[in-house]
Amino acid sequence: MAMAKTIRYGEPTPLVWRGSEHVMVVEGGVDLLSAVVMGTRRTVIGLPGARNWSEADAWITSLSGKHVLLATDDDEAGNSGAHDLQAVLKGLATTRRYQHRAGCKDLNDQLRLESGIK
Secondary structure, three states: OOOOOOOOOOOOOOEEEOOOOEEEEEEHHHHHHHHHHOOOOOEEEEEOOOOOOOOOOHHHHOOOOOEEEEOOOOOHHHHHHHHHHHHHHOOOOEEEEOOOOOOOOOHHHHHHHHHOOO
16 A cells, blocks of 8 residues: 655545546646646546545545546556556546656656746
């Protein structure tokens, strides 16, 4: 089980940016804000780690009937977390995995590349 990667006290709950009925799941607040800056109209859920959630979490059941784009990091932890979340959401929501741009591990890398920031 992954460690909590957040500065909050208590239950490690995700950060949420309200958008539409379509949802994007990312790792952390920086990627959540990167998605917003990149112009997403989706609701964005920023997990405090790719596998820092439980099947019993209320936010998971709130995804019932929604279209969920899994945009966790393109690394071992992010891919594993996306795979596990996709299995939990099977039959509950429609899911697909976000394909990061070549050379980008996460949405912040993509934002920086597209903005010319090094």
